Amino acid sequence: MTPRFDSLSIVTADMAASLAFYRRLGLDIPADADGAPHVEAALPGGLRLLWDTEEVIRSFDPAWSRPEGGDRTGLAFRCDSPSDVDAVHAGLVSAGYRSHLSPWDAVWGQRYAVVLDPDGCGVSLFAEAE
Structure with missing residues (x-):
């Protein structure tokens, strides 16, 4: 199997x-x-x-402890357009969530941003560049 x-x-x-x-x-x-x-x-x-x-x-797992020192796994959410990346990022930040990386035009051809979830895990927002 x-x-x-x-x-x-x-x-x-x-x-x-x-x-x-x-x-x-x-x-x-x-x-x-x-x-x-x-x-x-x-x-x-x-x-x-x-x-x-x-x-x-x-x-x-009684010995489990919260990981320290950065993300081990990351989630990424595809947006419909570069302007949607900006809007979703702005909406999350205005709702009180922390931005880790403000939207930028990445060299690999995407509009990209990272917001931290309530546990401090980076969540990527991206869209193909226009």
């Missing part, structure tokens, strides 16, 4: 804050999930994005 890629997982210190951030990026997450210790959202193509609280992880 060959394993198949199924999901990505985010460990969060504050479930409601994390879900609010990802809802702003268009993910369909039920409002009543905010207090749950584990949440799943279906993604296009059959993948799933999972969230678990730090307490859930410690329940089966």
